[in-house]
Amino acid sequence: MSESLIKNHNERLKGLIRKRRFWNIFLSIGILLGLIFSSKIIDINASRLLSGLPRLGDYVAQILPSLETNSLFLDSKTEGSISYWYFNLPKYLHLLFETFNMALVATIIGSSIALFLSFFAAKNTAPNSLIYFITRRTLEFFRGVPEIIFAILFVWALGIGPIAGIIAMMLHTTGSLGKLFSEVHENSDVRPREALKASGGNWFSEMKFGLLPQVLPNLISYILLRFEINIRASTILGFVGAGGIGQELYLVINFNYYEEVSAIIFLIILTVISIDILSGYLRKNIIEAE
Amino acid sequence: MTDKDIMNLHPQVFYPLWKRSPLFILTLISIFTYLIFSINYFNFSLNDLLNGFSKMKPILISMVTWNDFFTWNFNSILIGILQTLSMAFLGTIAASIVSIPLGLLASRQVVKISLPRFIIRRFLDFIRGVDILIWALIFVRAFGLGPLSGVLAIFVADTGTLSKLYSEAADNSDNKPIEGLVSSGATKISTLRFGLIPQVMPIFISQSLYFFESNSRSAVILGIVGAGGIGLQLSERMKAQYWDQAFFIILLILIMVAVIDRVSRALREKLINE
Known part of the structure; x- marks a missing residue:
């Protein structure tokens, strides 16, 4: 009696695992195909990304304000103050x-x-x-x-x-x-x-x-x-x-x-x-x- | 019982409106005053509006008269749609991958100390405060025109939102499996792997799918600031006043979005039921 229960349970577990595995593989293949296909379409590759990254860094550095701690609260004429930034x-x-x-x-x-x-x-x-x-x-x-x-x-x-x-x-x-x-x-x-x-x-x-x-x-x-x-x-x-x-x-x-x-x-x-x-x-x- | 008896029985129901719900009247009055203020503020004039709409009449007519339909450049439209979908797909996948560690780090369930959690959460708030189109504009300045900037804009904007949703999913997870693992002496990593991940993964995936859906919508407009895709085709045609083709593209976009909605909803239901 108990043996058949355990057997039953094991069967069910195996079925669940098989199902889960099928979905995992299905999803992974889908995502992989999608990645290959879409990177081909918009012509994205590592070298383009890498060459762009420093430019992005430069740009961010440029748009950030150059605040200086000793003139932070001075008037809008002084460079490095908040009011200069927000003139x-x-x-x-x-x-x-x-x-x-x-x-x-x-x-x-x-x-x-x-x-x-x-x-x-x-x-x-x-x-x-x-x-x-x-x-x-x-x-x-x-x-x-x-x-x-x-x-x-x-x-x-x-x-x-x-x-x-x-x-x-x-x-x-x-x-x-x-x-x-x-x-x-x-x-x-x-x-x-x-x-x-x-x-x-x-x-x-x-x-x-x-x-x-x-x-x-x-x-x-x-x-x-x-x-x-x-x-x-x-x-x-x-x-x-x-x-x-x-x-x-x-x-x-x-x-x-x-x-x-x-x-x-x-x-x-x-x-x-x-x-x-x-x-x-x-x-x-x-x-x-x- | 006559009407009068009923009125005497429940007098408060039959008070005049201003006495029964002063808050309601007050709200109405303030909304009304505000609208009058805004008419002044925006220099709104009905005349200008009607003039404008009468100018729109020929546009609307030319939108639906497709005379030279067979000479249109369907190739570029098709490529535009494929580009938009690819942008949405790549952006969502990249954002999902980054959001898993970020979301877990921002969750109470994983990181018990509040300071790092607080910092990550504020950082995510910051990202979410900037609209995706602003991100796109910034990336176009840095990377140049094209869909790559669009992918990056979607990636950054979605990382902000997805990480937050992921962290909330992890917060709401059941504590018992995790406690069970801890009490049987599991390491931190395997507690996460076998206690938390199996609970949250279906939610993560269904949220990512949902975001792919909404991204295929937002990827459409990224083209307007030069980040490629079908939006670029659309805004070019609107600028050149090819209203018929523009309307055709709008219809295509609506169909595309509806199809993706259906597919993704079916997939999500399937995933949650599994």
Whole structure:
């Protein structure tokens, strides 16, 4: 009896090991083939990488500021001080403020449109399947196209400036939040809505009293997350002329104003991280308060 | 019971809105005020917007009229797509390989002392604070135009995120197998190899797959700053105002991303079930 048990167990173990081994080999061969194939396509090789590395080192050394400890806190006329490095700070802060506002406006408008559309994109709230299908495909298109592609298009149509960036981010926000919101709707409890329906509520009151109170914390948390993403996006949309600090960064990188590059990048990192922390804190509180 | 009785029974439900949820009204008012402020701040005018959109009408029309479809340079488009996929693949693999030691070092489960963990975590935060497109721009300045810069940008940006995710996976792993190994006298290395790695490897692989998926998306835009791939083809055509070809490429990108999504989701499910 016990012998057959052990035998059985051993058989199973062997089977598991065989399966595991098959997957390991399958994955390794796949990765190896992929590596060979893709390095051939983009013509990458060790000598190119090695010859580039010192240049990268040089570049990093150039963009880092030459701070000197004994003149660190002197005025902006002295080389080696922080204020010499950040002599353009007022301009940067102005641009950062613009970047921040671009992200905020795009998030507000985009999430409002997304909320409106999400009712038509969720299976359990859409009035009929045709509208459901059309809304879904539209949202897919808006989140499938990278926002910077939209930005190029709108810069061409509306001219250089933050408005193009805002509209580009807004479209992308609508696309991705619309999908997320509709999934939240689909996962919501149907009983409050049924109760409202049974007591004679119409579609609107069903949504307002039966659906929204359950899903609102989730929606807000998604909006905050999207705001973080938009802050990041708004720092780069300037590369194609759509406003914000990215425009200045693109300029200083291309004109080789070396120390300004690191000055701006540090500011961007500081902004992104502090917004992330703030919004992470808010999100945690909202979900815990639920 | 009449309506009035019900209202008397639960008066708080029937208060006016501002009394029932002042926070809601306050939020609405502040959002509204902010939007008015931003209209001023951005010098937004509806007229300009409408003018711009009317300028877009011919673009939109030329996007969908493919007159000389058979004369387009499909070869360069195909190479662009292959390049983009290769960039995403190489970048993800390289980042995954580097992220395994970095992620383990940043994990509570492996390194008990908090100082090195803290330093690595802040370093990873720093990397993640810089957008992938900024990395690409920097690498293009250092390595020159081409997909190599794109691979490096993906590599660096992903190392920041993947290491963090890996370290979180290691943090959340079960302590019991590790304790069992320690109590039976295993060395540090074999504790990791047989206690931790078998638990976290499926998560690592599925996260890397997920990143390959998202990288095939971000690799598309790297071409805009000159890091090669299909993005380069797209932005060149947009600059030259070949809107029809540009739209064709956008459609191709959407299809490519959708296909990769499907394949990678299927693979991930398979991996997690194994």
